Amino acid sequence: MTERKPPGVSFESFVDKQIREAAERGEFRSLPGFGKPLPDDAAPYDELWWIKGKMHREGASVLPPALALRKEAEDAEAAVAAAVSESQVRRVLGEINTKIAEALLRPPPGPPLNLKPFDVEATVERWRAARS
Numbered sequence: 001m002t003e004r005k006p007p008g009v010s011f012e013s014f015v016d017k018q019i020r021e022a023a024e025r026g027e028f029r030s031l032p033g034f035g036k037p038l039p040d041d042a043a044p045y046d047e048l049w050w051i052k053g054k055m056h057r058e059g060a061s062v063l064p065p066a067l068a069l070r071k072e073a074e075d076a077e078a079a080v081a082a083a084v085s086e087s088q089v090r091r092v093l094g095e096i097n098t099k100i101a102e103a104l105l106r107p108p109p110g111p112p113l114n115l116k117p118f119d120v121e122a123t124v125e126r127w128r129a130a131r132s
Contacts, residue, residue, distance in 0.1 A: 064110030069103055072096060073115055080127060089127050093120045 005014045028034060046052070054060075061068050076096040083089045097117040107113060 065108035066103070066110045066113045069099060069108070069113065070115060072099065073118075076118070080123060081130070083127065086124060086127070089124055090120060093118045093123055 073096055076092050079092045080089050100115050100117050103113055
């Protein structure tokens with residue numbers, strides 16, 4: 001696509017010819033997304049679609065840290081309910097309790113945290129009772 005448009009040839013036909021020739025050479029086959037359907041365009045137009053897409057691809061969060069930690073605590077409770085062993089329950093609770101303890105020492109900006117570390121032994125007892 002480095003050649004220039006010759007004089008007297010319409011721009012559209014020049015571009016169409018280059019695209020057709022590139023497709024015939026198979027230059028589009030190695031592009032990411034080749035053969036995959038286009039995203040649904042039925043949703044209303046959003047000016048920030050590309051920003052939201054990039055944040056989603058990079059795993060960036062738009063939640064304040066306190067709310068993100070609350071969500072993580074809810075996810076930890078769900079992970080405990082789905083755990084298959086006591087060691088897995090203790091690992092999940094240990095990880096979230098470490099994050100909660102760090103957040104309590106230096107509160108994150110945003111809304112109040114309103115969390116306290118999980119009582120591991122009580123949670124393990126409830127997990128055992130639910131399994132029997």
